Amino acid sequence: MRRRVRWVLLGTFLLVLLAAAVPAERPHRSTPMAIGRQPAVRVAPSRLVRATTRAVAAAGQRTPDPLARCPWLAAAIRAGAGPDQLAGLVLARMTLTEKIGEIVLRPANGFENTNAGVPRLCIPPLTLQDGPAGLGFGDTGVTQLPAPIALAATFDPSLAWKYGQVQGAEAHAQGIDVVQGPDLNLARVPENGRIFEAYGEDPLLTAAMGTADIQGIQSQGVLAEAKHLVAYNQETDRNLVNVVVSPRALQELYFRPFAAAVTSGHVGAMMCAYPKLNGVYQCEDPALAAQLAAWGFTGLLRTDYAAAPDPVAALKAGVDLVKPADPGALLAAVQSGRLPMAAVNRAVHDILVVAFRYHLVENPPAGRPNTPVASPSHENVALTVAEHAIVLLKNSGGLLPLDAGADAPIAVIGSDAAAPVTGGGGSSAVLPPFVSSPLDAIQARVSNPGDVTFADGATSPAPLPPIPSSALTADSRNTPGLTLTLSDSSSAGRHTVVLPTPVVRIVLGAAPRNRYTITGSTVRTIAIPANAGVTSAVFSGTLTAPTDGLYDFSLSCTGSATMTLDDHVVPLGVLDGEGGTRTAALSLHAGHRYRLAIHWQPFGVTSPAHALYDRAFFALGWKDTTPAIDAAVALAQRARTVVIFAADRTGEGFDRGDLNLPGDQNALISAVADVNPRTIVVLNTAGPVAMPWLSKVGAVVEAWYPGEAAGQAIAAVLFGDIDPSGHLPVTFPTDTAQLGITTAQQWPGTQLTVRYSEGLQVGYRYLNAHQLKPLFPFGYGLSYTTFAMNDMRVAPVAGGYRVTLTITNTGSRAGTATPQLYLTFPAAAGEPPEQLAGFGQVTLAPGESGSVTITVPRNVFSSYWNGRWTTWPGGYRLAAGWSVTDLPIAATVPAPS
Structure with missing residues (x-):
């Protein structure tokens, strides 16, 4: 025993020396990399040390054998039995109750x-x-990584692999078998509340980044779970909406990233989505399992939470894991014959096969949730992704990068500078161990503390303080407050109550039937019975502002709500959903009695599904922001340079009503830029936003939701430590009509049906087909240096083409170029022109040239016609450039053989 420990210790010493000799590698793209090439698996020095530490511990102390009580199973594993055989051995010994327990998920x-x-x-x-x-x-x-849309903006699958490696390593260390991600749905509409959670509007980019993320996760011995299969492109009515999609659009756009997750990523699990697809709940549709089988999927298929109203139907359709479900009800369904025993056995067998395939039985992940697993190396990945995700959208006169001396004094403006929005809300929300604020990071760059000043300037995109009763008068009464009228399906029909003081929150479901409960000494909350069948609520009265000024209003609620002042609709844009906050800015005149009305549907059309969620709620707030804007303007006038931060706040459960920045942020930016043209706007947003002030400002960068390292990453780009190399994974339109989804039937739907009548013309494909110029196109991104594309060579290879591009850095500093290839089909194919066909990257020093090779496989040349994939004869145009609208070099090739 002593000899074995001695040898292990010697091996540990040698490995530590080896680790110390390996230079600490900062993830950076220093070599050409093209889509399709997967990064090699590398073990960081810290992992080597941890591995040998575990070996020493194992030598001196044996860990409990998870198979000690099952010698028959241990013997089969030692004999080399495969996952299928092992699953059969276990399944034959299970009781029906144990089988039901295997297929039901719960927290x-x-x-x-x-x-x-x-x-x-x-x-x-x-x-x-x-x-x-x-x-x-x-x-x-745990580590809060940048949002996946930020990862997509890097156009770098090698970073996606490292991103996934962090996810997988932290999951494994906390005893988690399956990471529920990535999200592979496309950004069909930019208002989608979960747009930040996926990889943008293009299926090829989504497939490349998602596949690399999956491979990174699964390199750590845990499973990735691709979600949400399929066509889950909005939060509005997500539980009940029926999505009507043509087979062609489904195959060419929405299925494509999921197919790649199976065929290239070998993903271990898949989650089926909420919406009905062409009339059938997807988790209850056998066609979905059949499609997965056609791709060769052999992993786990589970329902999203409450995505299968009938768990029995889901299990019969091929789902393996359901949530929620009552084990007793499923047991009764088997006993009655409604749930075939064969369906139960198939689901359990699938679960066991995956468990043995990933060695989760004999070597399960150790650890518990909330165990500290974040590390400096993981923080470095989060920082690197955030840095390379930032997209430089405008840089007039070379305003950026900043010089800490020459560009001072610097006025930093906006609440997001001090408390940045680092991630979206909902199931993908992550609690960061720390947050680097942009304000702190900018102050750290300037030697004289007085050279950086700060003004909040605008409200954050969060609920505001309640409107005081002194500003409100109830209907037909000389009483402070508002009149609340509830309509319900009970015999009483309508209930009316005057709310005399500020109401922070109204809650359904916390009071006896037909009775109101008012809590708090100043009426902070009013509770209304959920079982009264409430269908709508109307708040009415008058609103009087105490002073002239610009007022922000915030409306937070479940369901849907519309607010009017003097019969004019306030653009809060709250759509039907599970709870969100919307803000809008309005100029009000002191003393004017504005007629106020708010129509609220607490549940709206999704009421059956909402029984599974938290109680409905409503809250209204406001704030006079004129003093804050005036202070920011005064600060900007005294500064040489202004950096203004703006953000939105989106999340699962609700869509955005429009693309405006919340509250008074547009007014703030415009007012500041009017007095200082050296204004730089930093956007922390979930996706595209409107920029009515664009012509006034000197520079704009999009940082997305940058994760815990927000401030460090943004400062690194602003001051030129990092050359901005991000590119847009979504189109920034001049207005949403540019994207071709303009009718209620297309979005958010009518009578619980959404029709994808745009077909293949999603995102930039619509603009290409109609020759429209967006605000900023897909693939766009500026740099602090310049690049030239000097040569394009196209050669046929087995099953496609190999395209080699020569890139030269023609500027004065190093930078990373991201050449992109776009394919135009023969006219007979009926495809939108110039679709992304590939991309690559190369980092070059000033004056240096390098080549990027991109392989375009045969399937990229295929269209889905009449139930099968077809490659049309004729000429295919391959155009290369820097975005979908900047393609200086092209070649025409025949259909690949």
Whole structure:
């Protein structure tokens, strides 16, 4: 024993020396890299040290054998039995109750999702946890990575692999078997509340980044779970809406990233989505399992939460794991014959096969949720992704990068500078261990503390303080407050109450039937019975501002709401959903009695599904922001340079009503730029936003939701430590009509049906087909240097073409170029022109040239016609350039053989 420990210690010493000799590698793109080439798996020095530390511990102290109580299973594993055979051995020994326990997910022991496992047969529970940007469900001690849309903006699959490696390593260290991500849905509409959670509007880019993320996750011995299959492109009415999509659009656009996740990423699990697809709940549709089988999927298929109203139908259709479901009800369904035993056995067998394939039985991940697993190396990945995700949209006169001396004094303006929005809300939300603020990072760059000043300037995109009763008068009464009228389906029909003091929150479901409960000494909350069948609520009265000024209004609610002042609709844009906050800015005149009316549908059309969620709520707030804007303008006048931060706040459960920045942020930016043209705007947003002030400002950068390292990353780009190399994974339109989805039937739907009548013309494809110029096109991104594309060589290879581009850095500093290829089909194919066909990257010093090779496989040349994939004869145009609207070099080739 002593000899074995001595050899292990010697090996440890040598490995530590080796680790110390390896230079610390900062993830950076220094060599050409093209789509399709997967990064090599490298073990960081810190992992080597941790591995040998575990080896020493194992030499001196044996860990419990998870198969000690099951010698029959241990013997089969030692004999080399495969996952299918092992699953059969276990399944034959299980009771019906144990089988039901395997297919039902529930939260337990700090895990978001877990099944029961079969302890007597040495089968541990399967554990699953969100999410796409780091571990969620309130987990702590984890890394908050930038939002996936930021990752997409890097156009760098090697970074996506490292991003996934962090997700997988932290999951494994917390005892989690399955990471619930990535999200592979396309950004069909920019108002989508979860647009930040996926990779943008293009299926090829989504497939490339998502596949690399999956491979990174699964390199750590855990499963990735691609979601949400399929055509889940809005939050409005998501539980009940029927999505009508043509087979061609479904195959060419929406299925494509999921197919790549299976065929290239070999993803271990898949989650089916909420919406009905062409009339059928997807999690209850056998066609979905059949499509997965056609791709060769052999992993787990589970429902999203409450995405299968009938769990029995879902299991019969091929789903393996359901949530929620009553085990007793499923047991009764088997006993009555409604749920075939064969469906139960198939689901359990699938679960066991995956558990054995990933060695989750004999070597389950150790650890517990909330165990600190973030590390400096993980923080470095988060920082690197955030830096390379930033897109430079405008840079007039070379205003950027900043010089800490010459460009001072610097006025930093906007609440997001001090408390940045680092991630989206909902199931993908991550609790960061720290947040680097842009204000702190900018102050750290300037030697004289007085050279950086700060003004809040605008409200944050969060609920505002309640409107005081002194500004409100109830209907037909000389009484402060508002009149609330509820309509319900009970015999009483309507209930009216005067709310005499500020109401912070109205809650349904916390009071006896037909009775109101007012809590708090100053009426902070009013509770209304949920079982009264409330269908609508109307707040009415008058609003009187105490002073002239610009006022922000915030409206937070479930369901949908419309607010009017003097019969003019306030553009709050609250759509039907599970809860969100919308803000709008209005100029009000002191003393004018504005007629105020708010129509609220607490549940709207989604009322059946909302029984599964938290109680409905409503809250209204306001703030006079004129003094804050005036102070910001005064500060900007005294500064040489202004950096103004603006953000939105989106999340699961609600869509944006429009693309305006929340509250008074547009007014703030415009007012500041009027007095200082050296204004730089930094956007922390979920996706595209309107920029009515664009012509006034000197520079604009898009930082997305940059994660915990927000301030460090933004400062690094602003001051030129990092050359901005991000590119837009979504179109920034001049207005949403430019994207061709302009009718209620297309979005958010009518009578619970959304028609994807635009077909293939989604995002930039619509603009290409109609020759429209957006605000900023797909693939766009500026740099602090310049690049030239000097040569394009196209050569046929087996099953496609190899395109080689020569790129030269013609500027004065190093930078990373991202050449992109776009394909135009023969006219007979009926395809939108110039679709992304590939991309690559190369980092070059000033004056240096390099080549990028991009392989375009045969399937990129295929269209889906009449139920099959077809390659049309004729000429295909391959154009190369820097965005979908900047393509200086092209070549025409025949259909690949």
